Amino acid sequence: MRTVGVVGATGYTGVVLLSILEQHPSVKIALATSNTHRGKRISSLFPLFRGRLDIELKPTDGDHRGACDAFFLCLPHGSSAKKTRELYDDRSIIIDLSADFRFEDRSLYERHYITHGAPELIPHAVFGSPELYRGHIRQAKLVANPGCYPTSAILALAPLVREGLVAGDVFIDSKSGVSGAGREAKMGSLFCEVSEGFRPYNVGVHRHEPEIQKELSKLGPVRIAFTPHLLPINRGILTTIYGRLTRPLDTLGLLDTLKQAYEGEPFVRIMDEGVYPDTRYVRFSNYCDIGGKILDGDRFVIISAIDNLVKGASGQAVQNMNIALGLEETAGLTALPQFP
Ligand SMILES: NC(=O)c1ccc[n+]([C@@H]2O[C@H](COP(=O)([O-])OP(=O)(O)OC[C@H]3O[C@@H](n4cnc5c(N)ncnc54)[C@H](OP(=O)(O)O)[C@@H]3O)[C@@H](O)[C@H]2O)c1
Numbered sequence: 001m002r003t004v005g006v007v008g009a010t011g012y013t014g015v016v017l018l019s020i021l022e023q024h025p026s027v028k029i030a031l032a033t034s035n036t037h038r039g040k041r042i043s044s045l046f047p048l049f050r051g052r053l054d055i056e057l058k059p060t061d062g063d064h065r066g067a068c069d070a071f072f073l074c075l076p077h078g079s080s081a082k083k084t085r086e087l088y089d090d091r092s093i094i095i096d097l098s099a100d101f102r103f104e105d106r107s108l109y110e111r112h113y114i115t116h117g118a119p120e121l122i123p124h125a126v127f128g129s130p131e132l133y134r135g136h137i138r139q140a141k142l143v144a145n146p147g148c149y150p151t152s153a154i155l156a157l158a159p160l161v162r163e164g165l166v167a168g169d170v171f172i173d174s175k176s177g178v179s180g181a182g183r184e185a186k187m188g189s190l191f192c193e194v195s196e197g198f199r200p201y202n203v204g205v206h207r208h209e210p211e212i213q214k215e216l217s218k219l220g221p222v223r224i225a226f227t228p229h230l231l232p233i234n235r236g237i238l239t240t241i242y243g244r245l246t247r248p249l250d251t252l253g254l255l256d257t258l259k260q261a262y263e264g265e266p267f268v269r270i271m272d273e274g275v276y277p278d279t280r281y282v283r284f285s286n287y288c289d290i291g292g293k294i295l296d297g298d299r300f301v302i303i304s305a306i307d308n309l310v311k312g313a314s315g316q317a318v319q320n321m322n323i324a325l326g327l328e329e330t331a332g333l334t335a336l337p338q339f340p
Pocket residue numbers: 007008009010011012013014033034035036037060073074075076077079097098099146147148179180181182183184308309312313
């Protein structure tokens with residue numbers, strides 16, 4: 001049994017991590033932290049854990065160095081880098097769910113976020129997209145879990161960009177459930193602000209745009225425009241991507257390219273012709289479903305769906321931990337999506 005710790009266990013990604021890890025066959029939850037709720041039992045805050053997980057919350061600000069084989073950091077950016085500096089050693093692996101170590105280029109991070117809190121660790125971090133960097137994750141001590149929107153967009157586009165099929169600009173239109181904004185009280189997340197409406201936000205300035213751009217640029221030439229929208233649902237991301245092809249292709253050819261790229265991948269499912277992803281069919285699961293269609297032989301529409309809290313955050317984090325610790329990659333993650 002490996003020991004794991006969830007730092008920032010009272011937020012949405014922290015709670016989902018605890019739920020996944022509680023059912024993981026090869027790990028034991030040794031630590032869960034919160035500053036606000038230190039000393040309380042996790043099951044008293046979240047009764048879903050009653051009778052299953054009764055661990056007491058330790059202060060996030062406490063010294064937990066070496067306490068676990070793997071730490072998951074579920075903190076806001078900035079706090080994560082500082083905690084990583086404290087915990088980074090030869091013994092433990094760290095999976096950071098924030099954006100703090102997703103950018104190899106410190107200045108790019110600082111342009112879109114804040115002054116970096118542990119720049120000396122940036123070269124040690126691996127971008128935690130198993131489908132792109134599995135080999136690197138195996139050796140990693142510090143894994144930067146990708147953002148939720150980037151996961152949905154990068155997985156959908158990577159095969160086409162890599163094959164040189166994308167002619168210049170692509171337009172990425174993403175819609176997310178409200179849990180993507182975290183559990184902290186914010187006016188924009190209030191029920192009356194979200195329900196019965198549907199709106200774009202951070203148009204042209206969302207922080208996930210540079211993350212998507214820099215990852216896709218490693219695979220080939222492409223320029224993206226990204227617009228996120230807030231959907232009046234709890235969880236789920238649907239991303240629709242439009243672009244032009246460099247050479248003629250039909251829909252079967254597009255789906256074949258995607259199928260070949262993800263052959264053997266346990267958590268990427270390519271839809272058949274005429275079937276499109278739906279957030280309802282990935283909820284509570286680590287799947288990324290991808291479908292698409294070719295228009296007039298020269299333009300493509302690709303659609304992907306993930307659960308932002310699972311493949312977009314905590315599930316992918318467990319997948320990364322499994323790889324880095326040499327465990328079965330799918331361990332703890334085999335639950336079917338739940339419908340309805
Ligand atoms: N939500 C998503 O869909 C999603 C997807 C991918 C990545 N992420 C990233 O994952 C991280 C966690 O997201 P979340 O949605 O779980 O956030 P959240 O629901 O707002 O939870 C944040 C957690 O961090 C703690 N915290 C807040 N401010 C802190 C500070 N200054 N110092 C120490 N602890 C602090 C809170 O603990 P207390 O109990 O102490 O208040 C809470 O447990 C963020 O960096 C986010 O960008 C989120």
